[in-house]
Amino acid sequence: MKWWISGMLLIIFIVLVIPSFIVRRCSISESKPIMIESKEQTIEEVLTIDIKSEENEPFIQLYDHINGKIIELSLEQYIVGVVAAEMPASFHIEALKAQAVAARTLAVRKMREYGGQGCSKYDAEVDVCSFYGHCQAWISDEEQKKNWGSSYDEKRKKIVQAVEETRGIILRYQGSPIEVFFYSTSNGKTEDSEEVFSMNLPYYGVVDSIGEEDAPQFKGIATFSRDEFVKRFKQYYPNSKLTVKNIESQVKILSYTESGRVDEIMVGGIKLKGKDFRTIYNLNSADFNFEFSDEEVIIHTTGYGHGVGMSQVGADKMAKDGKTFIDILKHYYIGVDIETVY
Ligand SMILES: [Zn+2]
Structure with a gap:
């Protein structure tokens, strides 16, 4: 190829092709942020559903x-x-x-x-x-x-x-x-x-x-090892006569409220309210009853909340x-x- 033909081709390339690349790149980089911004605005609009405010509203x-x-x-x-x-x-x-x-x-x-x-x-x-x-x-x-x-x-x-x-x-x-x-x-x-x-x-x-x-929280079970059951009660009532061996004879529900929740219960010689017993063992409800095994105390509850x-x-x-x-x-x-x- 003659030197002047190569020179002409180089000039044509510089004058025509490179500027078109630059222009395309610029237009892409300029339009890009605008596209993202409008997309973000659309998401924000869809996600925030707010209540109308009234003039006299406190x-x-x-x-x-x-x-x-x-x-x-x-x-x-x-x-x-x-x-x-x-x-x-x-x-x-x-x-x-x-x-x-x-x-x-x-x-x-x-x-x-x-x-x-x-x-x-x-x-x-x-x-x-x-x-x-x-x-x-x-x-x-x-x-x-x-x-x-x-x-x-x-x-x-x-x-x-x-x-x-x-x-x-x-x-x-x-x-x-x-x-x-x-x-x-x-x-x-x-x-x-x-x-x-x-x-x-x-x-x-x-x-x-x-x-x-049929509600998922209607029936509940709380299980404690006999050790844990006694230990927890004694944190609140250290003078209680409750021991790991005497649980069956020392835990007795005394009365119920009109709604069927435990009103009073006797535990190791201590008389307390069913609602307080519920707090000690973090029970779902004050409507509860007991099941005892060699290893555990199982407390069945009905309902969830006060x-x-x-x-x-x-x-x-x-x-x-x-x-x-x-x-x-x-x-x-x-x-x-x-x-x-x-
Ligand atoms: Zn508050």
């Missing part, structure tokens, strides 16, 4: 005990996070609505804006905390996404609907928000507040809660039988008024 200050942060959010936004934490989203919509009203009642009773005392557990001036053992459980939108994964959309929508359809509704007794109690599964009957919390509240009593037999007020499984059962959230609430909270607060 705000609540929450202490998120997991992240150690104080959060302010609208009351209904807060209730969405409580229902998500306190009841399985697979439950019937009317049961979720009953749970939303119970959760809102507890919140309003604590809110300083409505004359409540707020939460006293943490060194933070807030209305409520997110610890289930003190105020009531609450989980953030991020935690809901983590828990529910691909079913987030469907579950979040259902809970938002339950909260929206009960917006502002609480339970009152003689004008004041009631002291709300609820739990997972009953033993077939609810318990009086006097038996569990030594509180004589007129809207609690013993009512039937039927159809819970039994006062609404059984969540019972609420789901009532809803599936065609009852509304109002029917459910009026069944478990006797003689209450169902009213709006704002």
